[in-house]
Amino acid sequence: GAVVSQHPSWVICKSGTSVKIECRSLDFQATTMFWYRQFPKQSLMLMATSNEGSKATYEQGVEKDKFLINHASLTLSTLTVTSAHPEDSSFYICSARDRSSGGDEQFFGPGTRLTVL
């Protein structure tokens, strides 16, 4: 099946710094990638939709200047958490839609655990 990777798998940073998380589709091309946030014991909340070659679309309540998304190629999307604060600590998960499949299935990455001190 389609494989999606994320890097890093976990990161600890100081408050005020920026952190970049990468999401890669390893064996397929993804015109659309999605970024989710998952708090402990809670469900995944969609943050934004990342479209290759165009600006990301953000869900209501998500600060686009704080969560910068870049989808520069068909296999890579990045999420940068700018000026991170402890409340940004969370599990960030990306998914990718395989455009060749013609369906609506998304393939999920393993997630990145962000801890802001």
Add this chain to the structure above:
Amino acid sequence: AQSVSQHNHHVILSEAASLELGCNYSYGGTVNLFWYVQYPGQHLQLLLKYFSGDPLVKGIKGFEAEFIKSKFSFNLRKPSVQWSDTAEYFCAVIRPNDYKLSFGAGTTVTVRA
């Protein structure tokens, strides 16, 4: 906006017991439906999906789900669970051409040996 409701937050059962997890959605149009599983420390994996056709869908690891359009439901079942089925289970709904998955709150399933 569509929402997805999962009836149980935490289910505890013994090995060989039958499992049924409820899922209802509120969107009235055509939808595609999914069940994902997240084993401890692992990423989300697709258990099964329904796009069209036979409303009884069979997935991996002995799981199945039934789409009942009149009830806006997509319940997950397994006749006999194993200890290895201990995981978090998420129901998700998507509208075709929208591509945005809406997830339920998840159900934690704990299977005791």
